[in-house]
Amino acid sequence: MSQALTGIRVVDLTNNQAGPSCGQMLAWLGADVVKVEEPDKGDPARHTLKDRADADSLFFLSFNANKRSLTLNLKHPRGKEIFGALLKTADVLLENFGPGVIERLGFGYPALREINPRLVFASIKGFGSYGPYRDYKSYEPVAQAMGGAMSVTGFPDGPPMYIWPSIGDSGTGMHCVIGILAALMQRHATGQGQQVEVSMQDAVVNLIRVSLRDHQRLGKPMERTGNQLGAGVPGTTYRCAPGGPNDYVFVFVQQQMWHPLLRALGREDLVGDARYETAEARWERREEVNALVEAWTSTRSKHDVMRILAGAGVPCGACLDTGEVLTDPHLKARDMIVQLEHPVRGGYVTVGNPIKLSDSPTTITPSPLLGQHRHEILSELGYSGAEIDQLARDGAI
Template identity: 40%
Template sequence: MTTDTAPGPDAEAGAPPRPLPLAGVVVLDLGQIYNGPYCGFLLAMAGAEVIKIEPPGGEHLRRRGTVGGGALPFAMLNSNKRCVTLNLKTEEGRGLLRQLVRRADVLLENFAPGTMDRLGVGFEALREVNPRLVYAQGSGYGLTGPNRDKPAMDLTVQAMTGVMSITGFPDRPPVKAGPALCDFLGGVHLYAALMTALFDRERTGQGRLVEVAMQEAVYPALSSSLGLWYSSGGGVPSRTGNMHGGLAECPYNVYPTSDGHIAIICVGETHWQSLLTAMGREELAAETRFATLKQRVDNMAEVDALVSAFTAGFTRDALHDLLVRHRVPCAPVRDLGEVVADAHMHARGALQWVEHPALGRVVLPHSPLRFEGSAALPIDPNGDIGRDTEAVMGGWLGLSAEELSQLKSRGVF
């Protein structure tokens, strides 16, 4: 395994590196698809020892690797984890989980609410095994409430939260957001919740259950659209396309260039004046219909037409360079190939070329979390199903080779 890595931010040149903040913390990661595994990934890259526990056939996202584009997402979310299989539908498998819990600090899962309880290894049962355990649970709608047991995936939560109703163009049907934002917002909030509980445990000595509902994690992101909804007296706002969700900023849109598109936003008068200077249209600043943000919003179609006529005369990258020189907030609309090759993210080590044992040479992400004084961990690509089962169950729990063989023959691993 080789990686192209960038060093973490040191406190001072030549200073010995500090341990990562979660060094010594043991996490049992029963997460699946995106929500739980991303939380586990953040924990692993912050220094925790993360033991990924899958059923013998592998978790759902790993199985997607046999069709379509499932293999790379699994690799992106499961670096730096030890891979263990455990059949929790067997009493022996549940017994081994309890043994792992005795030595663990955190267990995280995002099964449907009640799944772990039905298996006899939910929070209340595991708290009896280890009172210091932080049990982190992610779900679509939470552990309580009338919608608790409704099936929830990123798509359905996007529909339920209103994300789809505000995405797209006014004259077309609702559209899902491209990224799996509900899963990942839920995963980030789950990380925050369990880290808060770990901090509390340091003061009290007691673990606790923390939970995050994707629906609740997403709601604050609707703020611009909700602002428009409230200001219109409760009327349902139309989809605003690439314009501001609250129709409260102008210019704010995606504009054509001779070979692509560019996103431009002007927040306040300084940006607007800078854009006019770049356009060579400083005289427009004196026109009443463009004099204030409110007036520009009231004349949004005209503003967008003026900006579009200007941008269409440039190539995307040349216009980007020009606007950046004038300090106008803008960015080229890039495709995924350009994003994967982003020189800035590679320079920071946020993206790294990795020799993956199954996928070959691919780009994988590092954690967005940076810790001053600690060197970033090199990316250790995910292993095959159950790669570390014998090492964890034998070396860590102390099971003999004969016991491991017998358990495997009975379908426990």
């Protein structure tokens, strides 16, 4: 069955996470994503946090599913020749090299337009190609710091905090997917490719716009508030039984949900009580309200609390740990937690495609071995078996 991006070829020159997450999403949507890697070494992510000496790391496997792998030496004349031939067949080139690297390889945007005017050239950079910070390098924590995310994360008496969801890396990758799809759509009208650029700092700033709104509303930098969500009460985490490190739920109540919450807690006696009836009143008595809620949640498991409160129409989420996420029945039912079989590693679990298209279903396949599709891809470009063997001996592939 064809998919949304069937017929689109993406040449993926990226490494680590921001770029590979973008390429993986395009592959999940049906694009033929050819991951071009350095011979013998490959993407450094193959070796990051390895748990087995004989297999690619789980980190690499998390961001390179559904791709094909081709090894090319882009410093070798024949390697560059092959890369140029590949680009002539491509719709998208995706890269996340440091500042100036792609240009030094001879494949800056002017050169790419000569090779293939219809090519969409997508770049992920720490700070972009222009602006005062353009020559600075970035990683996930740097992007979070410079995008303002760390300044609003943490507790009032503590320092700015790094958050583990990869808003700087994978968040930037998803922004780049949007740019690529828009450029491909515009190409239908113009017949021409264009350059797409996403900086990690820009992507993080886009994701903290609510905090920037509050700065303008209050006239000062937003303060860290821990788990307290604004002035909403209840609006924080509450301890549950049996009291483990992740035995918590998050409960958030707007005005119309206050009475349903009280009934679910068995506190009908407080319905209409003026001490708690308005959001302003609950804020003034927030310690009392939070103690009231936690007295009930602390005697029940987080899953029971969520079932009861969500069943009453009260927004509530159990704080799932990573093990619980990997075994969550709802996520499994939605193909968000997928069991795959790797040719070297064997069985492993990975995350599926969060975007569900009714006419473009995704079947997740394992990440490729280094150079796994070399003969296949080069044959598609017209190289014979003997030529491919010679290219390998010459060090071009």
